[in-house]
Amino acid sequence: MAFQQHGLAIGINRTGDTFFLTLKAVGKLTHEDYEIITPVIESALAGVKKPTINALIDGTKLEGWEPRAAWDDFKLGINHGSQFKKIAIVGNKKWQQVAAKVGTWFVGGQVKYFEDETEALGWVTEH
Secondary structure (H helix, E strand, O other): OOOOOOEEEEEEEEEOOEEEEEEEEEEEEOHHHHHHHHHHHHHHHHOOOOOOEEEEEEEEEEEEEOHHHHHHHHHHHHHHHHHEEEEEEEOOOHHHHHHHHHHOOOOOOEEEEEOOHHHHHHHHHOO
């Protein structure tokens, strides 16, 4: 029996006095994954007036999205894109670098692609 892991893990981390959101995407994301994670993200943002969020996304184990999940991801970006100040995407595939560039169209802040997590962390936490 083959075991396929997929989903999104979300966390809040701190480096010095800088807090940032962490997301780790694994496998091929599904609509059901977004049905679980979207309310968590929206609940966390609901209590913050004028949130400005920095995020570190680890996509090194991301294989992509099912079509409906891609739409869910797009809607999440549209609904909350203006609240992000910086998004660092750590990846290891060419399409992820392209996706980071496309993401800048939907996010009010900066989106930058990295292949090195330490560099990404340094950039997302700098003032």
